[in-house]
Structure formats: structure tokens, C-alpha cells
Amino acid sequence: MTMSRILVVDDEKTISSYLQRKLGKLGYTVVTAEDGEQALELAFAHLPDIVLLDVKLPKLDGYEVCKRLRADPSTAGSVVLMLSAKAQQAEIQRGLEAGADKYLCKPMSFPDILKQIQAFERSKATGEESREDSQHD
Amino acid sequence: MGRQSSIEKFRFGILPKMIVSFLLVSILPLAILGYIAGKNLEEVGLDALNSAEKMGRGSLLAAENLGAMAIKDSVNALDEKSTEAIELRTVELAQRIADFLYERDQDILFLASVRRDPTRYLQIYQNARRDVILPVPSAGPETPSPRTEPVIGWQNPDNKTSWRHHPPDRFNRVSKPLYREITFVDLAGQEQIKIVDGQVSRDLRKVSDQANTTCKAEDYFTRLVALERGEIYVSRVIGPYVPGWLTKTEEGIKVKPESAYAGKENPDGRRFEGIIRWATPVFAGNGEKLGYVTLALDHTHVMEFTDHVIPTEDRFAEHSDGGSGNYAFLWDDQDKCISHARDFFIYGYDPETGRPVPGWLSQEIYDAFKAGGLSLEEFEQQLPSYENFRMEKNGSSEQMEAGRVPLDCRVLDMAPQCQGWHTGTEDGGSGSFLIFWSGLWKLTTYATVPYYTGRYGASKRGFGYVTIGANVDDFHQAANVTKTYIEKGISEQSTHIQEAVDKAKQAIEQSARKNRGLMSIITLFAAVLIIGASIAISYTITGPLRRLTDVALAMSRGDLDQHIEVASRDETGRLANAFNQMASAVVEVDRMKSEFVTIASHELRTPIHSMLLGVSGMLGGYAGAISDEVREDLLVVEDGIERLRRLVDNLLDLSRIESRKMELYLSDLSVKEIIDTALTELSDLTMLHRHQVVAEIGPEIPMVRGDRDRLVQVFVNLLSNSIKYTPEQGRIMVRAQLEDGKVVLMVADNGYGIPAWAQEKIFERFFQADQIMSQKVGGSGLGLTISKWIVEQHEGSITCESPISKGRFPNLPLGGERKGTVFLVELPLSPAI
Numbered sequence: 001m002t003m004s005r006i007l008v009v010d011d012e013k014t015i016s017s018y019l020q021r022k023l024g025k026l027g028y029t030v031v032t033a034e035d036g037e038q039a040l041e042l043a044f045a046h047l048p049d050i051v052l053l054d055v056k057l058p059k060l061d062g063y064e065v066c067k068r069l070r071a072d073p074s075t076a077g078s079v080v081l082m083l084s085a086k087a088q089q090a091e092i093q094r095g096l097e098a099g100a101d102k103y104l105c106k107p108m109s110f111p112d113i114l115k116q117i118q119a120f121e122r123s124k125a126t127g128e129e130s131r132e133d134s135q136h137d
Numbered sequence: 138m139g140r141q142s143s144i145e146k147f148r149f150g151i152l153p154k155m156i157v158s159f160l161l162v163s164i165l166p167l168a169i170l171g172y173i174a175g176k177n178l179e180e181v182g183l184d185a186l187n188s189a190e191k192m193g194r195g196s197l198l199a200a201e202n203l204g205a206m207a208i209k210d211s212v213n214a215l216d217e218k219s220t221e222a223i224e225l226r227t228v229e230l231a232q233r234i235a236d237f238l239y240e241r242d243q244d245i246l247f248l249a250s251v252r253r254d255p256t257r258y259l260q261i262y263q264n265a266r267r268d269v270i271l272p273v274p275s276a277g278p279e280t281p282s283p284r285t286e287p288v289i290g291w292q293n294p295d296n297k298t299s300w301r302h303h304p305p306d307r308f309n310r311v312s313k314p315l316y317r318e319i320t321f322v323d324l325a326g327q328e329q330i331k332i333v334d335g336q337v338s339r340d341l342r343k344v345s346d347q348a349n350t351t352c353k354a355e356d357y358f359t360r361l362v363a364l365e366r367g368e369i370y371v372s373r374v375i376g377p378y379v380p381g382w383l384t385k386t387e388e389g390i391k392v393k394p395e396s397a398y399a400g401k402e403n404p405d406g407r408r409f410e411g412i413i414r415w416a417t418p419v420f421a422g423n424g425e426k427l428g429y430v431t432l433a434l435d436h437t438h439v440m441e442f443t444d445h446v447i448p449t450e451d452r453f454a455e456h457s458d459g460g461s462g463n464y465a466f467l468w469d470d471q472d473k474c475i476s477h478a479r480d481f482f483i484y485g486y487d488p489e490t491g492r493p494v495p496g497w498l499s500q501e502i503y504d505a506f507k508a509g510g511l512s513l514e515e516f517e518q519q520l521p522s523y524e525n526f527r528m529e530k531n532g533s534s535e536q537m538e539a540g541r542v543p544l545d546c547r548v549l550d551m552a553p554q555c556q557g558w559h560t561g562t563e564d565g566g567s568g569s570f571l572i573f574w575s576g577l578w579k580l581t582t583y584a585t586v587p588y589y590t591g592r593y594g595a596s597k598r599g600f601g602y603v604t605i606g607a608n609v610d611d612f613h614q615a616a617n618v619t620k621t622y623i624e625k626g627i628s629e630q631s632t633h634i635q636e637a638v639d640k641a642k643q644a645i646e647q648s649a650r651k652n653r654g655l656m657s658i659i660t661l662f663a664a665v666l667i668i669g670a671s672i673a674i675s676y677t678i679t680g681p682l683r684r685l686t687d688v689a690l691a692m693s694r695g696d697l698d699q700h701i702e703v704a705s706r707d708e709t710g711r712l713a714n715a716f717n718q719m720a721s722a723v724v725e726v727d728r729m730k731s732e733f734v735t736i737a738s739h740e741l742r743t744p745i746h747s748m749l750l751g752v753s754g755m756l757g758g759y760a761g762a763i764s765d766e767v768r769e770d771l772l773v774v775e776d777g778i779e780r781l782r783r784l785v786d787n788l789l790d791l792s793r794i795e796s797r798k799m800e801l802y803l804s805d806l807s808v809k810e811i812i813d814t815a816l817t818e819l820s821d822l823t824m825l826h827r828h829q830v831v832a833e834i835g836p837e838i839p840m841v842r843g844d845r846d847r848l849v850q851v852f853v854n855l856l857s858n859s860i861k862y863t864p865e866q867g868r869i870m871v872r873a874q875l876e877d878g879k880v881v882l883m884v885a886d887n888g889y890g891i892p893a894w895a896q897e898k899i900f901e902r903f904f905q906a907d908q909i910m911s912q913k914v915g916g917s918g919l920g921l922t923i924s925k926w927i928v929e930q931h932e933g934s935i936t937c938e939s940p941i942s943k944g945r946f947p948n949l950p951l952g953g954e955r956k957g958t959v960f961l962v963e964l965p966l967s968p969a970i
Contacts, residue, residue, distance in 0.1 A: 012743060018750055022759050058738070085742035087789070089800060107746035107782050111755030 004049035005029040009039040009065065010083075011057055019052065022110060023117075036060025038069055040068055043075050048123070050117055055084035055095065063098040070099035078119045083108065151682075152675040157235045158404040159667045167663060171656035175649060182645040184640060193634040197627055203592055204623035216580075216609060220569055223607055224582045225710045229466065231584035231603040236599060241315075241434055242369055245415040248319065248430045253419070253711050255330050255337040262332045266317040269441050270308040271495035272404060272455050306453055307615045308445070319411050321419070351375050351433070354490030357414055361429045364418045371591040374436050374475040374484070376411025378494040380540035381481025389460065396540065397480035400444075400456040400464070409480040411436035440476040441465050445680050448580075448607035458757050462579055467586075470593055472546035472559055484543040492727065498547025503533030517548050526553040528573070541889045551581035558583040558604055565597040571609060578609040627964045656815040671723075680710040685716055697724045727795075734792035738785045745785065749778050787919035789900060801844040801930055805967045808841055808873050808880060809834040815852035816871075822860050830856075842967040847927045851935075854920035855884045860956075863888035868951045879933070882962040885949050890939035890956030899937060900925045933964040 006028050010016040016032035023030045031046055035058040043051065043065075055062035062082060067114065071073040082100040095103040103118065104116065112116035244265065251257050284303040291297045309422075314335065321330040326345025331338040342349035345358045354375050359410040361370060381403075392399045398406035411432040419427045443465040445453045445801050457464035459478035467476035473484035473496075481726030486493050495513040498506065506516045530551035536542050546555035554572045558581070561568045567584035574581075581604055588600035604738075681701070688699045701713040752775050754760055756768065763771070793799035812832050817824070823830055860867045863886040872883045891899060898904050903918040940956030941949060951957055 012747065015743075015750065017332075018747075018754075022754055025759070043609070085739045085746065086842055087786070106742045107749040107778070109757070110750050111753055111757040113750075114757075129387060134363065 003027045003029065004117070005031075005116070007031050007033065007039065007043055007046065007051045008050035008055075009033045009036075009062070010049065010054040011035065011059065012054075019110075023114075025071070026114070026134060028117075028134050034058070035075070035095060036062070036065045039065050043069055044072065047074055048078055050079045050081065050120060052113070052117075053080055053100070055091070057088055063094055066095070066098040066100050079124070081116055081120070083113070143774075150675075152198045152672060155671040155675045156668055159671050160664060163667055164660060164664050165294055168656075168660050171653075171660060175652045175656055178652065179645060179649040182648070185640070186641050186645065188643075188879065190634065190638045193638075194631070195584055195836060197630055197634065200621070200630075201291075201627050204620070204627070208620045213852070218296060220580055222581070223580060223605055224567060224569050224584070226446070226448065227582040227584040227605050228464070228602050230442060230446065230605075231567070231586045233599065234439065234586045234603065235436070235469070235588040235857060237442070238371075238586070238814065241371075241413075241415050241432065242590050245369055245417050245430065245432050248432060249417045249419050253321050253330060253427075255332065258321070258330055258332045259335070261336060262314060262316060262319050262335065266311040266312045266647060267315055267438055269313045269437055270445055270455060271311040273309055292737045293484040293851050301760075303452070308453070308455055313435065313437065315434060315438055316432050317435045318363055318414075318431070320431045320433075321428055322358065322361075322431065323428040325431040329428065332718065347491060350491075351414075352377050352488045353485040354493075356413065357431070358429075360810050361416055364416075364421055364429075364601070366418065368417065369590050370414075370416040371593060372412075372414040373471070373473075373592075374411045374413055374439070374679050376409055376483075376485050376487045378485030378543055379407050379409050379480050379483070381406070381479060383537055383541065383542070387947075392459075392479065396885045399459055399479040399481070399907075400462055401454075401458040402455050402479065406480065408437070408792050409440070409483045409485060409728060411475075411483070411485065411606050412907070413439065422751055431734055438474070439467070440588055443476045443603060444478070446605065448605050462575060465605045467602060468546060468558065468602060469602055470554065470596060472601075473756060474544035475547070475601065477544070481542060481543045484545060494541050494543050496548050497536050497542040498533050498548055499530035499551040502548070502550055503535060507535075517545070520548050522547045523556045525548070526550045528553055554581050557581070558602060561847065562598045565599065570752065574606075580607045580609050582607075587724075604789065677705065677707070678709055681705075681713055685713065688716070688720070692720060692723065697727050702783055705949070730795075731792050736786055738789045740793075741781070741785045745782050748774070749782070752778060783920075787923060790923045791919050794923065799930075801847060803842055805840040805842055806845055806848065806965075808838050808882065809849050811845065812852055812871050812873075812882075814849045815856055818849070818853055819860060822857060826860055826863070826867070827921070828860055828867050828869055830860075830865060830869045832872045834871070838873045838875065840967040841931075841964045843931045848931070848964075851924040851927050851962065852882075852884070854924045855962070858886055858920065859886035859888065859958070859960075862886070864955075868953065869952060870949055872949065876963075878964055879963045882964065883946070883949070883959050885941060885946070885951060885957060885959040887953035887955050887957045890958050891937060896937045900935070928962055928964070935963075936961050 003026075006023055007105070008019045008023075008030055010019075010032070011034055011036065016034070020030040020032050025112045028046070031042050031048070033042050037059045039051075039053070039057070042048075053065060057065070062084065066069060066080050066082065069078060069080060080100045080112045081102050082095040083103055083104045085106040087105040092103045092105075101120065102116065104113070242722075244261075248258075248261060250262070260806050289304070290300045290572040291300040317333070319330075319332040320328050322344055323329050325343075327343050328341040331341055333340075342723055344350055347353055347356055352356075352375055353482045355372065356369060364370060382393040383390050383396075384393060392402040392406075394403060394406070396403055398404065400406045404771060413436060414431050414433045416429050416431040418429050420746070421427050444457055445455065447454045447457055447463050448465070449463055457478040460877075464478040466474065466478065466482075469475045469484075474482050475484065477483055482495070484493065492514060495517045498517070502520070503614070504631035506513060526875065527550070532542065532967040545561060546552070548591055549555050552574075554570075554574065557570050557572070561570075561583050561722070563589065565585040567582065569580055569582040572579050574583055583602050583604045585602050586600040587600055587701075593600045679702075684701055688701055692699050697720070700717055701720075703710050703713045720838055752771050755763060756771050756775065790799065809832075814836055816830060816832060856869070856871070865868065869886045870883070872884075872885070874881050895904075900921050904921075905918050925935050937958060937960050939958040941951070941959045946959060949959070
């Protein structure tokens with residue numbers, strides 16, 4: 001099983017670089033973007049398996065990024081895990097409507113994030129589409 | 138709900154207050170004014186009317202007075218003439234009686250001169266006769282029908298002026314012997330010759346013995362002894378008293394039929410039969426006294442003089458009428474009645490005893506008599522004459538009932554006219570006076586009977602006196618007729634005035650009534666207007682106020698986006714305007730607060746996320762191996778991060794609750810699953826406190842309808858409370874049961890419990906548990922507030938009880954010494970069930 005390519009999108013540099021370091025250490029190929037436009041550029045350039053997408057982003061917000069990723073055939077198959085400090089039901093709903101595979105709420109521990117990633121990797125390996133309800137709190 | 142009912146308390150609204158005060162201020166004075174004005178108007182009208190009436194009545198009175206004066210003059214003139222005529226008649230009657238009595242003197246002297254021979258005496262007896270009017274028995278079949286007298290008119294025209302003619306009377310006259318007795322009595326008092334009833338009597342008695350005399354009452358023999366030649370003895374009237382009874386009936390005083398004769402009043406009654414005895418000594422040729430002759434005059438002949446006299450234009454009557462008051466009567470020199478229309482009034486003797494029947498007294502005096510020990514005769518003898526005679530007195534009823542009412546003027550103290558006659562005849566002569574007697578003005582005349590023979594020569598009153606009573610009204614009947622005419626005219630005029638006055642009064646009253654009616658209508662109309670105006674005005678105030686109230690209540694329920702239409706520019710408009718501004722400000726503040734909370738929580742989450750990433754990474758071993766000490770330190774940091782995270786979540790929830798932005802995503806839920814989810818989430822914490830947690834949710838518990846995440850949140854909050862506040866190795870139980878169509882979930886622990894005062898307070902936000910327990914446990918103070926809100930949004934309820942009563946919750950075997958706490962969450966069943 002090849003390690004997934006992961007795109008981490010977060011305007012907080014400390015967060016994205018932490019995830020890049022830790023996930024990279026675990027063998028993942030990680031690229032980071034700081035805004036929506038950059039995220040799209042990198043996504044289309046690298047075609048990541050998994051996108052850890054923040055919602056509140058400069059230039060282009062996470063919903064929009066997700067929609068465009070889903071709109072483009074090259075990235076439509078990527079797993080999009082939205083990870084946001086916005087935790088309201090309406091926002092979650094909006095994220096799922098925009099095409100996110102899962103909506104995760106900050107704060108979230110690193111092992112939990114890793115579990116989510118691994119869960120998607122497993123489901124991808126068995127060829128199943130996982131569309132579970134998102135979880136918050 | 139509490140807020141709502143505190144507003145409901147203010148019930149007495151502006152409208153009724155306004156109506157009452159407006160009515161008081163305007164209608165009351167209006168009504169009073171109207172009443173006073175109407176009353177004054179009416180009074181003015183009535184005053185004017187009264188003046189008019191007074192004037193009318195005044196002129197009438199003047200006319201009446203004038204008429205009365207004229208009548209009085211004529212009445213007086215008539216009275217004088219009539220009085221004179223009646224006085225003259227009285228005097229002439231008295232004179233005729235005196236003449237008659239003097240003739241008896243002649244008779245006795247003649248008798249003394251004739252031979253003492255019964256035949257001769259009988260002859261004298263038969264020759265001495267006189268006519269008496271013998272009334273025809275009233276009820277007899279021969280009662281003649283009233284005769285129609287031929288009218289005798291004048292023949293010569295020169296006689297026609299004031300021509301008057303009276304037909305002769307047609308009375309039944311019968312010749313009657315003058316004397317009842319003619320006797321010769323010897324010197325020893327023994328009757329020698331006696332003529333009685335037209336016969337020579339053999340019943341010769343010894344008259345010196347009073348028992349052998351008339352009524353055993355004659356004492357003449359003792360008097361005869363002293364008589365000289367030619368001297369004459371005359372007795373008083375002696376005869377048996379005839380009783381009579383007067384009764385009061387509705388028509389006046391009536392004479393009972395068993396009474397003595399009383400003229401028209403009792404024509405068939407027994408007559409009084411008395412005698413007056415004349416006597417004179419008889420001498421022989423040698424001057425020797427041989428004895429005495431006596432004549433007993435039948436008193437009927439004396440009574441005859443007065444019995445038929447009536448002082449009216451009829452002049453004479455077969456029977457006089459005691460009831461009418463128009464009749465003549467006769468009194469002797471001692472003021473005893475000796476002739477009267479009512480024979481029971483004539484003074485007489487008791488034939489058994491020879492004593493006079495005592496005279497009638499007033500009740501007052503009779504009562505005085507009864508109080509004393511004397512006989513009535515003795516009592517009357519010692520009574521002073523003519524003392525305290527008064528009209529107001531009444532005759533004694535005892536004497537009336539006994540039928541013994543002879544009149545003795547001297548003691549007849551209820552008849553003051555007696556005193557008048559007595560006084561007037563003291564020196565002889567005659568006269569008259571008016572007296573108001575038996576409800577009538579009565580003229581009473583008196584005239585001394587100038588007969589002075591024998592004892593009657595003792596006073597100038599002579600034999601006694603004749604009196605005639607006459608109703609004055611009868612004299613001036615003509616004047617009275619005129620008076621009647623005048624009175625009738627005046628009364629008619631008076632009636633006219635009364636009618637006019639009544640009509641005017643009616644008109645005034647009608648107009649007053651109309652005024653009052655109008656006034657009432659105006660007042661009513663004004664009241665309606667005022668009430669209408671009050672309603673209108675109060676609605677302009679209360680309408681906006683009510684809208685304001687509604688809006689404010691809506692805002693207090695959290696619906697902040699409120700606005701009131703400003704319709705008017707008055708104070709209510711300004712109030713509404715101010716309210717709108719306030720509402721906008723509140724909305725703005727609320728928006729800012731929500732925004733702040735949202736932003737703040739979002740901005741807080743990011744650094745928390747960073748911290749959690751770092752710490753969790755290290756704890757997860759992703760930063761290489763760490764020592765146990767570092768791990769423990771990191772766990773402390775993680776706990777702090779966790780609390781911070783929950784605080785932010787709760788703050789956000791609270792913000793949503795307060796801005797009503799939290800929505801529920803409803804679905805049918807399994808209670809067991811909710812509890813299991815919550816317990817799973819709390820498993821780390823449970824283990825940390827080494828509690829024993831037991832959840833018993835039976836399969837019979839049906840589904841409930843609700844928001845899964847929110848309900849899990851509720852039980853996480855409740856259970857985490859129990860876990861945190863129960864000392865280590867405690868026991869926590871979750872139970873569910875069906876009650877009245879609701880699912881009741883119990884979260885119970887055997888912790889320290891919650892004091893009663895705090896059992897409601899714990900649901901208030903930011904209530905800190907350290908207020909009820911010394912133990913310091915981390916908590917935001919928001920979990921229960923949010924839980925309560927969520928449950929209530931599910932139309933359920935959440936309550937807390939502590940200590941747990943074993944009676945109510947027998948199925949909670951928690952054990953331990955502590956009080957424990959149970960939270961009860963009631964949730965409605967899913968409607969699908």
C-alpha cells in the first residue's frame with residue numbers, strides 16, 4: 001500500500017507545518033497551502049489523495065475550494081476532509097453540500113486526525129465509498 | 138411564563154379609569170346643573186301660579202265676606218224680629234197660664250161658698266170643663282190623611298200686598314173636666330164629700346195621713362190649718378213620675394217606645410198625669426170653721442198651654458217635637474220641670490214612697506254622689522244651686538239607663554240655659570238669649586208666669602216660668618237661601634279657579650317633565666359621547682401600548698427583530714419611536730454579542746487546536762518516546778485544553794440559545810443508544826474516577842423524538858456532573874421508565890446531594906458548584922443551563938431531587954451513606970409510536 005499524498009490547507013502556518021512534519025515523518029507526502037487559490041493550484045498540480053481543508057481561508061474559502069475540486073475531473077476523486085473551527089450545524093451542512101467527504105471540527109487531536117486519514121485510506125483500498133455523517137463536539 | 142403572568146396582574150385598564158373619571162368630571166355636574174335649572178324653572182312657574190291663585194282666591198274671599206256680611210245683617214234683622222215675636226208669644230203664654238190659674242182661685246172660693254152637698258159639688262165638677270187637643274193615635278187605622286186646606290186669597294186688589302192667610306187648625310179637641318177631684322174635708326182631715334171621675338165617691342179617706350193622698354205626696358192638710366177666711370192654698374204639681382229612656386243611635390238621640398209620651402218622638406207613650414190642688418177653709422154662718430174644700434186641677438190643662446206651641450211658622454202642632462228643639466216648656470217656682478215635650482223629663486213622685494224622683498245630674502256630679510254615702514235625694518238637697526254649669530258635661534248614664542231623668546234646673550249642671558232662665562226670672566219679667574245647644578244655635582225665651590196666689594206669692598217668679606226654645610236657623614231661612622246662592626256661586630267660581638290652577642299646574646309639570654326628559658336625553662347623549670370619546674382616546678393610548686406590550690413580550694421571548702408602526706405624532710408615537718430605537722439598539726447589541734461569541738469562539742478554537750495537536754501528538758508518541766513524568770504533565774495540559782474546548786463549545790451553545798439560533802434536527806431515537814453514546818464519550822472520565830456506572834434501559838422503552846446530538850449532549854452533561862461531583866468509587870445509575878405517555882430518564886448518584894435551595898439554581902447559567910460544596914471541580918457552569926434548554930425545546934422537563942427519597946425511587950439501589958442526587962428528564966414519546 002503506497003502512502004497517500006496529502007494536501008493540508010490552513011492559513012495558520014503553525015498548524016499546516018506541524019501536520020506536514022508529523023504526517024511526513026509517518027511516510028506521507030504532504031504539501032501545504034495557505035489560501036484557497038494556492039490550495040487549488042497545488043491540488044491540480046499534485047492531485048492529492050486526501051485534502052485536509054480549512055474553511056476560513058484568505059482569497060477563496062474552503063467551501064469554494066471544495067466545490068472546484070469536485071468540479072474538476074482530475075480532483076473529483078480526492079478525499080476532502082474539512083477541518084474547521086466553525087462548528088455550527090449550518091456550517092457543517094454547507095461543507096457537506098460543497099462536496100466534503102467529512103466535516104471535522106477543530107480542535108482535534110493529532111491521533112484523531114490520523115485515524116480519520118487511515119480510515120479513508122482503508123475504505124479506498126476496499127473500494128468502498130464512505131459517506132458517513134460528520135461528527136462534531 | 139413567569140414574566141407573562143406578572144404582566145397579567147395589571148388588569149384594571151386605562152379605559153375604565155378614563156370613563157369613570159370623565160363621567161364624574163362632566164356628567165355629574167351636568168346632571169346637577171340640569172336638575173337645579175329644571176327645578177328653578179318649575180318653582181318660578183309654580184310661584185307665578187300661586188300668586189295668580191292667591192289673587193283669584195282673594196277676590197273670591199272678598200266676595201264671600203261681602204256676601205256673608207250682607208247675610209249676617211239680614212240674619213240679625215230677622216233674628217231680632219223673630220226673637221221679639223217669640224218673646225211676645227212667651228209672655229202672652231205665661232200670662233194666659235196665670236189667668237187660667239187665677240180662674241181656679243175663683244173656683245175654689247166659689248166652692249167654699251156653696252152648700253156642702255155632693256149633688257151640688259157634682260154639678261160644679263161637670264160644669265168645669267175645658268177642651269184639650271187629643272192627639273189621634275199614631276198607628277191607628279183612623280189616622281186621617283193630611284188635609285188639604287183651601288187657599289184663601291185676597292178679594293180686593295188693595296189687600297194683595299203681603300197678603301197672608303193661615304187656615305184654622307184642625308186638631309182633635311175634646312172637652313175634659315178641669316178637676317180630677319172635688320172634696321170637702323173636715324177639721325180632722327177626714328174627707329166628707331168626694332167627687333171623682335164624675336161620680337160621688339164613697340172612698341172617703343183621712344187626708345191628714347199623707348199615705349192617703351195622691352202619690353202619698355200631698356201634705357196639704359197640715360197647711361190648711363193656718364188658713365184664714367178667703368185665704369187660698371195652692372199645691373205644686375204632684376203626680377207619679379213616668380220613666381223614659383233615651384238612646385243614642387246613628388240618626389241621633391232616640392226615645393225608646395216603652396218610655397213616657399214624648400210628642401212626635403213617642404206619641405203613644407204614657408202621659409204624665411199630675412194635679413195641682415187648691416184649697417180654702419169653709420166657715421159656718423156663725424164664723425165657725427167647718428172644714429175645707431179642695432179642687433185637684435187636672436195638670437193636663439196646664440200642660441196643654443205649652444204642649445202644642447211651636448215657635449215656627451206652623452205655630453201649633455198636635456205633638457211637639459223634643460228632638461227638633463222647637464217647643465215650649467214650663468217650670469215651677471222651684472225650677473222643677475212641670476211641662477215638657479218629653480214627659481219623662483217632668484218632675485214627679487214615686488207613688489210607692491211619696492218621695493220625689495231625684496233630678497238628672499251630670500256624670501261628673503253623679504260620680505261624686507256615688508263616692509259619698511248619701512241617698513241621691515239627700516245628695517241633691519245638699520248640692521249648691523247653679524254651681525259649675527257647663528255645656529261640655531254629659532248626663533249621667535246610670536240615671537239614663539234607669540229611665541229616671543226628671544229635670545230639676547237647680548242641679549241640671551249640663552244645661553247652662555237653666556241658669557239663664559233662673560237668673561232672668563228672679564225679679565219676674567221675661568227675656569231671651571242664644572245658646573249653642575245640641576249642635577244648634579238656639580234661641581231660648583223665658584217669661585215669668587205672674588200668678589202669686591198662696592205659696593207662689595213667695596217670690597217674684599210667681600208660679601214659675603214658660604220657656605220656648607227655637608232653632609235660630611229656622612228664623613232666617615230666607616237669608617240662608619240667599620246665602621246658599623252666594624255660596625254656590627263662590628264655590629263654582631272657586632272650582633273654576635281651581636280648575637284653571639290645576640290646568641296651569643299640569644302644564645308646568647308637563648313642561649318640567651319634558652325638560653327633565655330632554656335633560657336626561659342630553660345627559661345620556663353626553664354620556665354616550667364621553668364614553669365613546671374615552672374609548673377612542675384610550676384606544677389611541679392603549680392600542681399602541683398593547684402593541685408595545687406584545688412587541689416587548691415577543692422581544693423578551695427572544696424574537697428581537699421587532700418594529701412598531703409609528704402612526705401618530707403624539708406621545709404614544711414618540712414612545713413607539715423610542716421603543717423602535719431601543720429595539721434596534723437591542724438587536725444591534727444582540728447581533729454584536731452573537732458575533733463576538735461566534736468570532737471569539739472561532740478564534741479561540743484555532744489556538745486550542747494548535748495546543749491539542751501538539752500535546753496529543755506528544756502523548757500519542759509521534760514526537761518520540763517520552764518519560765512517564767512528561768506524560769503525566771502533558772495529561773494535565775490536555776485536561777486544561779479539554780476544559781477550554783468545552784467552555785468554548787458551551788459559550789457558543791449559550792449564545793445560540795440566547796439568540797434562538799440553535800435548531801433541532803429531529804428524528805426518532807432509541808433512548809438506549811443515546812445513553813450508550815453518552816457513556817462511551819465519558820468512559821475515560823468514568824475510569825478516572827473509578828465509578829461504577831450502571832445503565833438499565835429495558836427493551837420496553839419506546840423511541841423518543843429528538844435531536845440526537847443534542848440529547849446526547851444533555852446526558853453527557855448530566856452524567857459528567859454526577860461523575861465529577863460523586864466521590865471516587867461512587868455508584869451512578871441510569872434508568873428509564875414509562876409514565877403517563879412520557880419517558881422518564883433518571884440519572885442518579887450517591888454523591889453529597891444538592892441542598893434544596895440550590896436545586897433550581899443549578900440550572901441557572903454560570904452557577905458554580907463550589908457554592909454548594911467545598912470540593913473544587915472544573916466546570917463552565919453552563920452545561921445544565923444548556924441541558925435544561927434543550928430538554929424544554931423537546932417539550933420535556935428536567936428536574937433535580939436530593940436527597941433521593943427511597944419511597945419514591947425504590948428501584949435505585951445506590952447504597953452508601955450520602956444523600957445522593959437524581960436528575961429526572963421527561964421526554965415525550967415519538968408520535969409515531
